[in-house]
Amino acid sequence: MQLYNKLSAEERAKLIEEAGKDRLTISFYQYAHIGNPEILRNHLFITWDALEVLGRIYVAKEGINAQLSVPAENFDAFKKHLDSITFLEGVRLNIAIEQDNKSFLKLKVKVRHKIVADGLDDNTFDVTDKGVHVDAVTFNELIEDPDTVLVDMRNHYESEIGHFKNAVTPDVDTFRDSLDIIEADLAPYKEDKKLVMYCTGGIRCEKASAYYKHKGFKNVYQLEGGIIEYTRQVRENDLENKFLGKNFVFDHRRGERISDDVIAHCHQCGAPCDVHTNCANEACHLLFIQCDSCKEKMDNCCSDACKEVNALPYEEQKELRRGKKASNKIFKKGRSEVLKFKR
Template identity: 70%
Template sequence: MQLYNTLSAEERAVLIDEAGKQRLTLSFYAYARIEDPKKFRDDLFLAWNPLDVLGRIYVAHEGINAQLSLPADHFYEFRDTLEAYDFMQGIRLNVAVEQDDHSFLKLTIKVRDKIVADGLNDDTFDVTNKGIHLKASEFNDMLNDPDTILVDMRNHYESEIGHFVGAIKPDVDTFRESLPIIEEQIAEHKQDKKLLMYCTGGIRCEKASAYFKHKGFENVYQLEGGIIEYTRQVKAENLESKFIGKNFVFDQRLGERITDDIVSNCHQCGKPCDTHTNCANEACHLLFLQCEECAEAMHGCCSVACADIVQLPEAEQKELRRGIQKGNMIFKKGRPENLTARESLEILEPRSKSQEPRPKLRKSYLGKGVHYFPKAGIGQFLIVEGELKVGDEILISGPTTGEEILTVGELFVKDNPTNPAQVNDLVSFKLPFRIRLSDTLYKVLR
């Protein structure tokens, strides 16, 4: 009886492409009393593995927290597996703002002490005594109330790339750090202010709202479904988005764009940038913000030391990594004051010491990746600036894709041949490789 993932991420990616099925990325949570989390965990794996569910799921005595993807045509079968449990009947499923078939590449279900680590050891704390949930329109209205205190319950690397205007954004690495900091900061307003909180999908706010009620705050509210559900309601009801920038997500995408605002800066050169990446040195793998120019100059690394390592032969890199436990670094998020590279960019060697450095490519921005159709081998892009013509030389660039240069063949808009493709067109054309939502489309200027 298989109870654990047996395929590598690379093997799973190939199977996803070969299947050619569109996948849904979604998340959900539920606080409940689970008597036997280990049995619950195993039952979920046995139910979900045959449905090709992939993701990162935590279960504990206090409930379940799940971020996952599954083939769209298995959605109703999957929902039935949830409805089998009383505490998940009618549960809200937060569908991702942006979809990527490769958002998750393994099914990992882990038993934890808590589904949200809070550092609390208080038997009198009732996590189910939560605050009042607000829909997007109600949330916007409350933001206009001068007696409202708005708090971002996420970590610094999340709020850095996107947030609600006017929110208190604690400079913390973990949720457990934020609770005492926020409590001290707003301690004088337990009765006279409305405490309004938000997070990615609602799970942290649910616990935080119960915590602040436990601490004596009388008017506690939270954004229902978090930023993900807020964005869906804003689009469906044509509301003004009070959230600006990107929403950080804990999967391969690392972020989904909510508005065109770029509210953060490259941690190395300081230019506007909201693209998270992991250091290319596998013995480091630090998460930080890096613009395209610094990614090229630093070879995708966070430091000169790491950039030197990734240019070594693979056998030497493996030897240097031997015995290093990198987990702490992977989850230690970079900060700009530690990663400035302005003085380091010029001293790096070319990526391959057997080749001359490639001259800087002249290019103009066209748009961004929207979708890839594996069976047809077709990529779809949204044209944001300029126009794209048959015969144009283009560059497709992204953290996973790297840099691919090719000449455009036939162009299609709404399944009809077109030439040229213009601003706001969703244009499709054949590609010999898959694209991702993080990919950017440029026209090469010779």
């Protein structure tokens, strides 16, 4: 029984090019009580591999979180399979605003402790006891209400390139960092303010809504389907768009343009820019914002030191990386001191 990828990303990309067929980039999540995530994981991999689904999927006892790419011609079969799973029947699918046939190049279905890492050791709240879901029309009305506090539940590198007008954008690196900070900052408003939250596709603010209800907030709302679904509704129904800039996405595109506003700056020269890149030095791989001019000048690197390393022969670079880990730096997402114009 094959439960792993046989093709490399490069081999898969070549096959996609040769096939010349359209693919859809889709994300969805569902909180549910799953007894044996391992069995579900194996079932999903076997079925979706046969449908040529690619992507990153996490399964845990609290539910499923999926970001994937499926051939357009196989979408109906994929949807039929989802509907055959009791807790996924009719699940909302967020289809990407901008399509890319190579958004994912491998199928990875992993069992995790949680589908969203929250750092909580609290089993006394039910993650399915969520806040009120609102559509784009109601959301636009709510955020104009003076009794509303609008909170971005994403990380600083996401909100830096795009966010809703007048939103509170916590300066945090991870979702787990934001929960306690937001609770402390908004404690005075538990009784009389409307707490309205949003994120990319809804999964983080749904968990946060259950958590904050558990913590005593009386009026908790979340944007259903997140920024992705909001944008679809705005465009389909000709609504006023209150989102500025780009929506950060977790595939190789790193962003979808929602409005023409460029609200961020190149981390190296300060010029208006909202394009994320990873440092070309594999020993660094830091995520940061870089304009075209700096990209050319710095050879897609975040610093002169990384530029020097990246210019070395590949085997010499590998030797320099041997035994060293860069993960702590990678996930600081633009916090590096070498970046003069970081947020």
